[in-house]
Amino acid sequence: MKYRNYILGTLAGIVSITAVSANKSNAPREEFDINKVVFIEEDQDWELGFDTAMYLPENFDPYSGKFSLKAINYIDVCDKIELGFDTSGYLPAGFDPYIQ
Secondary structure (H helix, E strand, O other), X not given: OHHHHHHHHHHHHHHHHHHHHHOOOOOOOOOOOHHHOOOOOOOOOOOOOOOHHHHOOOOXXXXXXXXXXXXXXXXXXXXXXOOOOOHHHHXXXXXXXXXX
């Protein structure tokens, strides 16, 4: 019994010493500096296999266009939508979508 306790005590000591020494780091600590990060920017020329100028208007410049919010078609919530058939046959009795 003493021999078993001796072996278990020795193993527990080895494990605890290993665990304590594993937390120690000898590497020097450096502060992170965002200015040292190197960004790789590549000029990407896409080859589509055909000349896109044939499909665009003359003097086309994608960066010179003006954007207007009025050009967007919004769906008004109050608009009634007609589906062309009666939906009540497909819904449970007393169904109200506005009840939470």
